[in-house]
Amino acid sequence: MDFLQNDLTTLHEKLLNKEVSAVELTEATLAGIKTSDQKFEAYINLMEEQALQDAAAVDAAGVDANNVLSGIPYAIKDNILTKDVETTAASHILEGFKPVFDATVVDNLRHAGAIGVGKTNLDEFAMGSTGETSYYKTTKNAWDQSKVPGGSSSGSAVTVAAGQVPFALGSDTGGSIRQPAAFNGIVGMKPSYGRVSRWGVIAFASSLDQVGQFTRTVKDNAAVLNALAGHDPQDQTTSQRAVPDFTSSLNGDIKGLRIAVPKEYFGAGVNAEVKTIIHQAIAQLEALGAKVDEVSLPHTKYGVAAYYILGSAEASSNLQRFDGIRYGFRAENAKSLEELYVQTRTQGFGDEVKQRIMLGTYSLSAGAYETFFKKAAQVRTLMNRDFENVFANYDLIVAPATPNVAYGFGQNEDDPEITYMNDVLTIPVNMAGLPGLSINAGFSKGLPVGMQLIGNRFAEETVYRAAYAFEQATRLFEQVPGGK
Structure with missing residues (x-):
């Protein structure tokens, strides 16, 4: 099956x-992954037995026409x-951990009849923007396997x-859906904070994390x-507002839509060719x-510094639970409880x-x-x-999703500041809890350039309407990776 x-x-x-x-569709999907994933290394493990059971249940009940x-298989x-x-979470400390319940998003998709086929690779605990910090493997960019896939949702994007x-599920704390979506030329959505339940998602920074999807x-x-x-009683941060049919506004009509282009998102550090391609895409929306x-978002320049203080503070709290006592990896030969904690x-x-941390x-x-x-909170x-x-x-x-296109592995390993700046254009959306979507806007040196569309809180319909109009006018999604 060619997806x-x-x-x-x-x-x-x-x-x-x-x-x-x-x-049959699930079997073909699993077979395709087994055949091709040596090239991409997108998966940590497959859910073969569970997937085939779920698929058989769908066949027995009949495919839901509505x-x-x-x-449909997904990752x-x-x-x-x-x-x-x-x-x-792509970490050694959780090796062997098997949860006793499904996350709400997985449960929702199972009720919809979707078939989970595997668990995808990521930067460890979703901390990273290149896909290189996983304990298990390094996922490769779908367009050029010598380039990083972006992160942290590297496997899901690829x-x-x-x-x-x-389609695949990801999570986005500071750009972890939109950035790999941009690097791989697909559609990646980070919904408004509270639009989708975080119950059963291993927390990085609870006030910033949001589950989203790649297609x-x-x-x-x-x-x-x-x-x-939708609202989830198990996640008190989820909104109780009604969920619209997000596909209902996809008519290609954006006449009169008011688009703001922040000058700060085209400043120093953003590649010149990326700027040109995004300006051409904005001209297409105008047409x-x-x-x-043009508008100004003057505090954008402080976003990265504030994010890494707030996000790291929440991470240091959330990751205290991983201590080798209840689940996952435990260090051997510890002589005291304190030593067990430290060594684990x-x-x-x-x-x-x-x-x-x-x-x-x-x-x-x-x-x-x-x-x-x-100060960061202020x-x-x-x-x-x-x-x-x-x-x-x-x-x-509307702005670029990333300052550049995908680059080579290890290219910035001696300068973490450059790696952190790859999230400079996506972080503000998480800080404000807004919906943000990345869509392919064109190509630079044969690699995709992502355009970011940002909506007001709970205005995903507006984001989708504009993205759909652009997609249908350009048909860029018809260009697919050839691989190198």
């Missing part, structure tokens, strides 16, 4: 017409809990871009969000009837995770709290006000 040539609607019709059964996800980022299936599955097309992406979104103005965490966590613990300490954590408030001021007059913000 690069079949969208969800086409697959749904084939299942309904009995051209293929859910079991549900486009019924019988799950390995920081999202799957009952009785190993969930590692498995969709490479045509192994029609090849905008319509597919909207259809998946229909199944994921479709949108009204475009020393051996179990990678360098990037340790670095963020240390930064977060320091910023929460008595001597540094006022200077760092409190900056976050100012960034939120910047967005509120813009959305008082505009429907959408």
Whole structure:
């Protein structure tokens, strides 16, 4: 089954017409992954037995004619809990951990009839923007295997871009869906904070994390969000507002849409060719009837610094639970309880995770709290006000998703600041809890360039409407990776 040539609607019709059964589709998907994944290394493990059981259940009950996800295989980022299936967050410290329940998003998709086929690779505990910090393997970019795939949702982005599955789940704390979506030329959506449940998602930074999805097309992406979104009694941060049909506004009409282009998102550090391609894409939106103005988001420049203080502080708190006592890896030959804690965490966590725990613990300490954590929280408030001021007059913000295209492995390993700056354009969306989507806007040196569309809180419909109009006008999704 070639998922690069079949969208969800086409697959749904084939299942309904009995051209293929859910079991056959799942078997073909698993076979395709086994054949191609040596090239991409997108998966930590496959859920073969569970997937075939779920597919057989769909066939026995009959494919749901009113549900486009019924019988459709998909992949799950390995920081999202799957009952009785190993969930590692790509960390040694969780090796062998099998959860006793499913995350709400997995449960929602199972009720929709979707078939989870495997757990995808990521930066350890979702901390990283290149896909290089996983304990298990290094995922390769779908377009050029000598380039990074982006992170932290590296495996989920690549498995969709490479045509192994029609859609995949990811999580986004500071750009971890949009950045790998940009590097791999697909559609990646980070919904509004509270739109999708985080219950059963291994926490990095609880006030910033959000589950989202990767697809090849905008319509597919909207259809998946229909199944994921909604209030969850187990997650008190989820919104109780009604969930619309996100596919209903996809008509290609954006006449009169008011688009803001923030000058700070085109500043120093953003590649010149990326700027040119994004400006051309904005001109395409204008040609479709949108009204475009330049605006300012003046506190953007403080976003990376504030994010790494706040995110690391929350991470240092969230990761205290991994101590070798209840689950996962446990260091051997410890002579005391304290030594067990220290050795388990020393051996179990990678360098990037340790670095963020240390930064977060320091910023929460008595001597540094006022200077760092409190100031970062104040900056976050100012960034939120910047967005509120813009959305008082505009429907959408459009900008690059990343400052550059995918680059070579190890290229910036001696300068973590450069790696951190790869998230400079995506971090503000998480700080403000807004929906943000990355869509392919063109190519530079044969690699995709991502355009980011940012909506007001809970305005995913507006984001999808503009993205769909652009997609249908350019048909860039028809260009697929050839591989190198």
